[in-house]
Amino acid sequence: MANDPFLSATGKKWELPKGDERLIMALTQRYQLPDIICRLLVNRGITLETAESYLRPKLMTLMPDPSCLLDMAKAVDRVIDALVKRQKIVVYGDYDVDGACASALLRQYFRHINWPIDLYIPDRIEEGYGANTQALEDLHKKGAQLVLMVDCGTTAFEPLSRARDLGLDVIIFDHHTAEPKLPPVAALVNPNRLDQDAATTAQLGHLCAAGVTYLFLVALQRALRQQNWFVENSVAEPNLLQFLDLVALATVCDVMPLTGLNRGFVTQGLKVLHQRQNLGLRVLADVAGVGEAMTTYHLGFVLGPRINAGGRVGKSDLGSRLLTSVDGLQSKDLASQLHALNLERQAIEKGVLEQAIEQVEALDLVKNPVLLVSGQGWHPGVIGIVASRLKERYNRPACVVGFDGDHGKGSGRSVSGVCLGTAMHVAVHQDLLEKGGGHAMAAGFSVHKSKYDAFYDFLNQHLGKHLQNYAPTLRLDGYLSVGGLTPEFLEVLQRLEPYGQGNASPRFAFSPVNIGYLDTVGENHLRCQITDQSGNRLKAMAFRSKDTLLGDYLQKAFLEKRLIQVAGTIHLNTWLGNQQITLYIDDAMDA
Template sequence: MADGAGVLGYLDVDRSLSGRLWRARPADPALVRSHQMALGLDEPMARALAARGVTAEAAASYLQPTLKALFPDPSSFADMDKAAAVLVDALVADKAVVVFADYDVDGASSAALLVRWFAAMGKRLTIYVPDRVTEGYGPSPAAFRRLREEGADLVVTVDCGAAAVDAIACAAEIGLDVVVVDHHLMRDEVPVCAALVNPNRPDCGSGQGVLAAAGVTFVLLAALNREARARGLFAQRPEPDLRQWLDLAAMGAVCDVTQLVGFNRALTAQGLKVMSAWANPGLKALLETAGSKGPATTFHAGFVLGPRINAGGRIGRSDLGARLLSTDDADEARKIALELDALNASRREVEAEVLEAAVRILERESNFADQPLLLVAADDWHPGVIGIVAGRLRERYRKPTLVVGIDRAADVGKGSGRSQPGVNLGRAVQSAFEAGLLLAGGGHAMAAGLSVRPSSLPELREFLCAHLSDESSAAAESDALEIDALITAAGADRGLLESFQRLAPFGPGNPEPLFALAEARVERPMMLRGGHVRCTLTDRSGGRLKAVAWRAEETEVGRRLMGGGGAVHVVGRLKADDWNGRRGVELEIDDIADPRRKNV
C-alpha cells in the first residue's frame, strides 16, 4: 500500500464524478509511529487509528472497548440519582407507572429497557407511544390527562419530553408525576418535574452528550440497581444482570446515528456482541422474517432491523416496536415481526413516491443549487417517511435538507430534516422556533423536526438559509472523501478486511474505512432492480474485485460504470462476501473519478 496523496488531492482528484475532493485522511506521523510500535500494527492500520483522533493512551481500549473502563458514574448526570429514587419509590409502593416513548427505534429500545428491568423486579409497566399522525411528537397535555384518567401515578418519558414544557406543567396541575429521560438538545428552560435526566441539559456535567436515549436509559438502569441494592431489595431476589440488555442500548445508538466514541462506542461494541446471540425474541424474530442471519453488526441494526422497527411508528401502529423489543413470548414476537415487515414494504412504496415528487419539485427550482439549505414541501406527504426522504435528498444533493408534508385541513406542515457534517441543523431549527416562525421544533446537529404554518414556509426558508449560510459554505468547501489506504484488486482480501474491522463498530465519530483503487477497469457492469449497479473491477495487479454501487442508476457514478470508457479511480468500503460459503470481499463503491479529467 501507499498513501496515494497527490498534488491536487488523493490520486490527483480535486473533483470526482460526484463533485467531491479526495484526500488522505489526515494523521499525525508521530502518532502513527507510536501506534505501530506500541500495538504492533502495520502502517495503514496505525494511520487509520491515528486519523480517528485516537491518542496513544486510548489506543488499546479503543481497539478493545470495555464498559468496565469507560462506564460513567450515573451520579454525574443531573437528576440521575433523583430519577432512580423516584422510580424505586414507585416500585416499592406499587404505583401505576407508564412509559411514554417516542415512536422510533431509540424510543422503543429505551422503553424496552425500562420494561425489562421492572419485570425482573416483579412489576409490569404500561407502554404508551403517541401516534405520529394524530398526536405528533412527544408528550402533550391531552395525552397526560388521558393517562391520569386511566389511573397512572407516574409517567416516564423516554427519548422525548425535555422540551415538553406545557405538557409537564399540565401534569403538575393534575397530580401526575413525570420523570424525563431524553438526549435531545434543550433550551435554557428546564421543565419542572420529578426528575429530568438528559446529558444535553444545560447544567449536566456528565460529558455524555453523544448518547442516544437508550444509552441514557441503560445508565439509569445502573442507577436503579444501585438504589435498589442500597435499600436491600435484592435480599430476596437476584439483582438484574444489565449486560443481557446491552443489545437494546446498541440498537438505540446505531439507529439514532449517534457519535460512536468513548462510552457510547463501548456500549455499542459490547451490545452488538450480546445481540449476536439473538436472545431477544423480538430481534430474533425480526431477523428471521427479514431473511438475514449471522453475527450482529451495525448493518443489521441500522439497515435490517431498524427500518422494520421504525415502520410501525411511520405508517402503522406506533407501539409495535416497543412491544416487539419488550416481549419474551416467541409467538407474539413472530406475529409482530411479520406485521412490521409488511409495514416496512409499504413504507418503501410511500417513500419512493414522495422522493420522486420531491426531486421533481427541486429540479424545477433553478436556483436551489445555490441555496445553503434545501426546503421542499407539498400537500399530503406522509409524515412517517419525510425524514427518510430528507436523508435521501441530502445524500443526493449533499446539502442540509428539510422535507415538509402539509395538512391543509389542519393548516399545519410537519417537517423533518437531515444535515451535512459541520452544519448544526437542530440549533438552527431551535433558533427559528425562538424567532416565532415555528409551532414546534427541535433536534440535534444532524437531524431535526418541526411544525409550521404553511404560510410561514417562505419566511422559514429565508431564515434558515441566512442562519446556515456560513456553516454550509464551510461544510461544502470541506466536503471531501477522506481515504484511509490505497489498495489493489489482488490485495483486497479477507485478511485486509478483518484487520480494519478491529476499528469497528463504525458510525459518526468513527467512520468506516475508505479504500481507493487506482486505474481500475470496469468489467461486466449490470443494472440491478432498485437502480443498483454491480460489476467487477480489475487493475494492474491482475486481481479481480467484485463491486456494487447502491442506488446509482441516475447518478454520474452509475452512468460511468454502465457506460465504459477506460480506467477509473474508485473509492469504496470493503464488505464481507460470504455467499455460498465463500469467504471473499466486495467493494461498495462510494465514488469514481476519471484520471484523464481534471475539475470534473
C-alpha cells in the same frame, strides 16, 4: 460530472489525511499492527493514550458514575418511592428506534424485577412527536401515577405543565437539545441540559436516549441493592449486560458517534446480539433473512428500518412491543407486520422522493445553501428519510415538509459542522415555527403554510453563514490494490470495528481499475466488478445510484472501457459458511 478534474463524479474533492509519522510508528511498534492499520487509527484521532480503550473497549473502564448526570438521584428516588408505594408506572416513548429501544429497556428491566409497567407510544399521524396533553390526561384517568418519558419531553412545556397540575409525576430520559428553561417535572435526566457541567456533557452528550436510560438502570439497581430491596422482595438482580443489544441498536440507528462509552455499548451489545437472547430481535432477523453474524450494518440497515416502520406507516408501538415480547407466535406476528410495513414504507418513500427531486430541479433550489421542499399529503413517516436522501444527493442540509391543509410537519438532515437542532429552536423563538427541535444532524418541526417562505429565508440566512466555506469532501483512509485484500488484512481490519457515525468504515480508493461488467439490481442499485491492471477482480455495489451522477459516471466508464478510480468501503459477507468480499462504492473519478 463536474468539469473540474479534481472533483469526483458526485462533485466531491477526495481528501487523504497526512498522519503523524512518529505516532504511526509508535503505534506500530506497541501493538504490532500493520502500518496502514495504524494510519487508520491516527486518522480517527487515536493516540498512544487512547489506543488501548479503542482497540479493547471495556465497559468497566468506560462507564461513568451515573450520578454525574443532573437529576439522576431524583429520578432514582422517585422510582423507588413508586415501588414502595406500589404506584402505577407507565413508560411513554417516542416512535423511532431509539424510543422503542429505550421504552423496551425499561419494560424488560421492570419485568425482571416482577413489576410490569404499561407502555404508551403516541401515534405519529394523529398525535405527532413527543408529549401531548390529551395522552397524559388519559394516562392519569387510567390510574398512572408516574410516567417515565424516553427520547422526548425536554421542551414539552405545555403538556408537562398540565401533567403537574393533574398531580402526575413525569421523569424524562432524553438527549435532545435543551433550552434554558426546563419543564416542570419530577426529574429531567439529559446530558445536553444547558445547566449540566461541561465535562459531563463532553463525555456523555453523544448518548442516545437508550444510553441515558441504561445509565439510569445502573443507578437504580445500585440503589435497590444498597437498600436491600432485592433480598427483601425475593427478587434476583437482573444482569444488566443482557440489555446491551437494545442500547447498541438504538445507538447505531440514532446515528450517535461510536466513540467513548458508545463504542463500549455497541461492542458489548453486538456480543449480546450474537447470543440471540432477545426473542423479538431473533425473530425479526430471521424474517429479514439475516443468515450471518450481525454487525452495525445489520442494525442500521436491516433491523432498524423494520422497527421504525411501525412508527412511520403503521402502529407506533409495534417495535417496542416486539422488543419485549416473550411469546414466539406473537413475536413472529409482530415481526411479519413490521417487515410488511417496511415494504410499504419503501414504496411511499420512493414516490415522495421522486416528487421532492422534481421540486428541487424545477425551482432550481440548488442555488440556495439549504434545500426546503414540501408537498400536500406527503406522509410524515417518510419525510425524514427523504430529507436524508436529498442531503446525500445534493451535498447540503435538506428539510422536507408534508402539509395537511395549512399545517405542515417537517424533518431535516444536516451536513457535518452545521447544527440543525439549534436552528430550529431559534426559529421557534422567532415565531417562524409552531414547534421544533432536535440535535446537530437531525431535527423535526411544525410549520404553518403562511410562515413557510419566511422560514426558508431564515434557514438560508442562519445556516448559510455556516456553509459559506463548506466544500463537500470524501475522506479517504488510503489507496489499496485489489490484490491486497487478503484474508489476513481483512482480519486485522476488523480490529477497528464496530463502525458507524464517528468511527466510519475505512474508505479506500482503488486506482486504476476497469469496470468489468455492470447491471441493475432491484430498482436502483448498480452491481459491477472492478478489475485492476494485474487482473485481480473485486465485486462491487453502488447502492441507490441508478440515474444519479455516480451511476451515470459508472455507466459511461463501463461503456468506454476506460480506466478510473473508485472509492468505497470493504465488506466481508458470510453466507452459508462462504465468505465474499464486496466493495460498496461511494464515489468515482478519472484515473
